[in-house]
Amino acid sequence: MTFNAFLRAGVACATIALAGAAAAEPLKIALVETLSGPQASTGLLYRTAVQYQIGKINAAGGFNGEKIALVEYDNQGGPVGAADRVKAAIADGAQIILQGSSSAVAGQITEDVRKFNLRNKGKEVLYLNLGAEALELTGAKCHFYHFRFSPNAAIRFKTVALGMKGKGILGTRAYAIDQNYSWGVDVENTVVANAKEIGYEVVDKTLHEVNKIQDFSPYVAKIQAANVDTVFTGNWSNDLLLLMKAASGAGLKARFATAFLDQPGNIGNAGAIAEGHVVSTPFNPEANGDATRVFAEDYKAVTGHYPAYVEPAAVFGLMLFGEALKDVKLDGGKIDTTKIALSIEKATVKTPMGDYSMRSDDHQAQFPMVVQTVSKEAKVKADGTEFGFLPIKSFTGAESIDPVQSTCSMQRPG
Amino acid sequence: MDQILFALLNGAIYGLLLFMVSAGLTLIFGMMGVLNFAHASFYMLGAYLAYTLQPLTGFWLAIILAPLIVAGLGILVERVILRRVHAYGHAHELLVTFGLSVVIAEIIKIFYGNFPVEYRVPAELQFSAFEIGGGSYPFYRLFMGGVALMMFALLYLMLTRTRIGIVVRSAIYRPRMVEALGHNVPMVFMGVFGVGAFLAGLAGAVAGAFYTTNPNMALELGVMVFVVVVVGGLGSLGGAMIASLLIGVVTSLAVGVKVSIASLLDFIGLGDLARDVGGIFVLELSSVAATLPFFLMLLVLLARPSGLLGEKE
Numbered sequence: 001m002t003f004n005a006f007l008r009a010g011v012a013c014a015t016i017a018l019a020g021a022a023a024a025e026p027l028k029i030a031l032v033e034t035l036s037g038p039q040a041s042t043g044l045l046y047r048t049a050v051q052y053q054i055g056k057i058n059a060a061g062g063f064n065g066e067k068i069a070l071v072e073y074d075n076q077g078g079p080v081g082a083a084d085r086v087k088a089a090i091a092d093g094a095q096i097i098l099q100g101s102s103s104a105v106a107g108q109i110t111e112d113v114r115k116f117n118l119r120n121k122g123k124e125v126l127y128l129n130l131g132a133e134a135l136e137l138t139g140a141k142c143h144f145y146h147f148r149f150s151p152n153a154a155i156r157f158k159t160v161a162l163g164m165k166g167k168g169i170l171g172t173r174a175y176a177i178d179q180n181y182s183w184g185v186d187v188e189n190t191v192v193a194n195a196k197e198i199g200y201e202v203v204d205k206t207l208h209e210v211n212k213i214q215d216f217s218p219y220v221a222k223i224q225a226a227n228v229d230t231v232f233t234g235n236w237s238n239d240l241l242l243l244m245k246a247a248s249g250a251g252l253k254a255r256f257a258t259a260f261l262d263q264p265g266n267i268g269n270a271g272a273i274a275e276g277h278v279v280s281t282p283f284n285p286e287a288n289g290d291a292t293r294v295f296a297e298d299y300k301a302v303t304g305h306y307p308a309y310v311e312p313a314a315v316f317g318l319m320l321f322g323e324a325l326k327d328v329k330l331d332g333g334k335i336d337t338t339k340i341a342l343s344i345e346k347a348t349v350k351t352p353m354g355d356y357s358m359r360s361d362d363h364q365a366q367f368p369m370v371v372q373t374v375s376k377e378a379k380v381k382a383d384g385t386e387f388g389f390l391p392i393k394s395f396t397g398a399e400s401i402d403p404v405q406s407t408c409s410m411q412r413p414g
Numbered sequence: 415m416d417q418i419l420f421a422l423l424n425g426a427i428y429g430l431l432l433f434m435v436s437a438g439l440t441l442i443f444g445m446m447g448v449l450n451f452a453h454a455s456f457y458m459l460g461a462y463l464a465y466t467l468q469p470l471t472g473f474w475l476a477i478i479l480a481p482l483i484v485a486g487l488g489i490l491v492e493r494v495i496l497r498r499v500h501a502y503g504h505a506h507e508l509l510v511t512f513g514l515s516v517v518i519a520e521i522i523k524i525f526y527g528n529f530p531v532e533y534r535v536p537a538e539l540q541f542s543a544f545e546i547g548g549g550s551y552p553f554y555r556l557f558m559g560g561v562a563l564m565m566f567a568l569l570y571l572m573l574t575r576t577r578i579g580i581v582v583r584s585a586i587y588r589p590r591m592v593e594a595l596g597h598n599v600p601m602v603f604m605g606v607f608g609v610g611a612f613l614a615g616l617a618g619a620v621a622g623a624f625y626t627t628n629p630n631m632a633l634e635l636g637v638m639v640f641v642v643v644v645v646g647g648l649g650s651l652g653g654a655m656i657a658s659l660l661i662g663v664v665t666s667l668a669v670g671v672k673v674s675i676a677s678l679l680d681f682i683g684l685g686d687l688a689r690d691v692g693g694i695f696v697l698e699l700s701s702v703a704a705t706l707p708f709f710l711m712l713l714v715l716l717a718r719p720s721g722l723l724g725e726k727e
């Protein structure tokens with residue numbers, strides 16, 4: 001045996017060994033989030049939540065005999081960066097894309113994934129949407145490989161209005177003020193559409209630019225002139241804080257019904273101004289007795305803080321995803337994302353908040369929502385203030401979910 | 415009528431706040447030819463420093479000390495960074511200040527986190543000054559406007575009535591001549607930079623409590639401040655005042671106006687046609703209120719490129 005032949009045999013052995021290793025292929029998940037820049041605060045929360053729950057899945061043995069590989073990509077806050085990062089992630093072998101903050105970015109990613117899947121049969125990529133809430137994602141833009149694990153505009157504003165009505169704090173005159181892009185427009189349309197059924201009147205409505213306004217007092221003057229009991233707003237971040245502060249400064253008596261009041265820093269910054277305002281979210285540490293409390297404490301032990309804002313929804317979504325993975329039997333073979341997708345549709349899981357499942361018609365998740373108000377009586381305080389979120393009404397998944405949108409026509413595989 | 419009065423008052427006070435930040439920027443530009451990208455960062459620093467000092471010194475001392483520290487930082491930036499880069503021309507100065515603004519924002523995030531901090535108007539100042547149009551008008555807004563007006567008066571008097579003012583104004587136009595007459599021009603520049611930073615810091619300390627103190631506040635206000643300076647005319651203090659008030663009042667009034675292109679076309683009977691087309695035709699003026707300043711800037715640049723009160727170059 002010459003040295004050359006020996007070398008060749010060696011290479012051959014190594015190739016076989018490599019091929020053998022590749023057979024038990026690990027599932028590769030790419031988190032394409034906003035991890036730097038002005039909008040990074042929310043993206044970083046998604047990262048914490050995803051690391052927490054993927055860690056749990058891996059601790060329980062991972063998938064297909066291997067640990068799940070989680071890779072992070074920074075989309076820098078915009079659709080352009082996201083499109084680029086999604087391409088890179090797929091080129092790096094990612095089979096599943098995770099993303100949550102910004103409906104604008106989600107709109108881009110879901111289209112990119114849909115087109116990629118059309119052109120690459122058998123190598124489909126899944127897009128698990130952890131928090132982009134614009135309706136079109138499960139409407140006109142819905143497709144088989146997109147799953148939404150968060151509430152949407154319709155779910156948020158149906159539950160918040162019903163919850164407030166149940167408590168007798170809704171009143172009859174309402175105002176809708178929202179940001180002028182897909183999400184805000186969805187909120188406005190939902191609020192107007194629900195008016196008759198739930199029993200309030202939308203006296204006036206406003207759309208304004210996103211994150212451009214420093215001084216909301218002119219808008220508050222308009223709300224004041226409308227003389228309303230409740231102000232529905234899908235505003236988030238500074239647009240919500242500044243609106244509430246301007247309202248308080250002008251002595252506006254109306255109650256705010258919101259979707260994102262629980263963003264960290266809001267209660268700390270607004271203080272007593274936020275008291276009595278209402279928000280509808282998929283989680284509250286007091287909502288479901290021990291189950292939610294244990295989860296909150298465990299989350300704090302692992303990540304250093306109580307689950308807040310977008311984190312619980314992301315964790316619960318990945319719980320369902322983990323449950324779905326258990327039913328996919330590949331016996332160490334090649335990963336089949338279509339099988340995983342079909343399994344997500346069938347899976348159900350009991351989260352700390354209750355039953356969680358995925359509606360197969362449009363891939364909108366169905367889970368309990370809890371309407372809560374900012375109060376001193378809440379047991380878990382927010383931002384180190386004396387205030388926290390006190391649950392006032394809970395809704396089951398079936399009660400919360402909106403009807404399937406007629407615009408969604410999903411092409412199923414096979 | 416009350417509504418309009420309310421909108422005018424709101425607009426004027428927001429304008430005065432814009433003026434406080436843009437005054438420093440326009441002074442620095444007029445004098446040194448440096449378009450200081452980091453200027454809005456001084457505004458942010460003022461707010462965060464006041465927030466940090468408030469528990470130790472109380473609110474009043476905090477809003478005086480914070481701008482002084484910011485002024486010190488501004489002087490340091492001029493002395494240590496800008497002066498070295500000055501010889502390489504304006505492009506380098508621009509890049510340095512841009513880099514500085516990014517660095518300051520990131521440092522703030524490291525120390526104070528990504529979310530807004532609990533910097534609030536102290537309880538003793540949270541009362542309404544008077545009732546107007548069914549709503550109460552917060553005293554603190556008047557206070558912000560008052561601070562800005564006082565600053566404008568002081569600056570104006572200093573520049574027009576004192577010897578320092580004469581030196582500063584002449585250093586803008588003929589720096590070499592002033593130097594030849596025995597004045598220390600680099601020292602004057604440093605002082606002006608410090609005063610500019612002080613004003614921005616003061617605006618931040620006062621307004622940070624009313625609006626929000628968060629790591630993006632420099633970015634949010636920064637763009638508008640540049641618009642003010644361009645509209646008013648680079649280097650003109652009076653121009654900055656007029657432009658600030660104009661922008662504040664225009665945005666404030668526009669919010670209450672429900673006019674779209676379609677509703678204007680109603681006058682010639684084409685309104686319904688435009689409504690069928692939708693899109694830009696049905697966009698109400700109130701939903702683009704915050705974009706109007708940029709439109710104003712465009713108009714001013716087209717009609718009078720040097721700005722409202724700017725010198726012809």
